[in-house]
Amino acid sequence: MRVDSRKLVIAMFDSGLNQKQLAELSNVSRATINSIKNGRSCSDETGHKIAKALNMPIEKLLGK
Template sequence: MKRIDRKIEEIKKMQEELDRRTQVEQEAEALICQCRFEEAIALLDTLDDALLQQEKEGEDMKINKQKLQIALATACMTAKELIEKSGLSKAATMNAITGKKVKPITVGKIAKALNVPVENLIDLEGEM
């Protein structure tokens, strides 16, 4: 498997974990609203913070600025809207937009916000 393919798989796994975490947190919030605190705590204890931290510390990636601009235009989205929809900080989003290296989780969140595969935002081997 090529290095870029491994990186894409890592990002997809990370996004799946983030989606799962969101679901667990929503379920825990519902339990808390029902005063079922012990169940909420037990549910939250199933989250593996070490896994997420390991994924966050992955090798930095660089988004292709032109591909990102195309994805933004296709989504009829501004940079400000991307910041809001992705949940990223302004600094992280601007780093990606300006072509600086960012964490894989940042690429994943941007791809999800734009509803595009990660591959549509980065240069694949042979494209450079």
């Protein structure tokens, strides 16, 4: 799954979360959050965990 890093950063800002906080809320490692922010892909499960922690549908985070 390809999460758009720009959309992720905006969603984190809007939610008032930093990488550590998002990692804790989504039960994903901070290294994984950092990798996604740097443009790497992630598993579907990880993408859904992050979207749920940000309280938004996964479709709003997906890239092209």
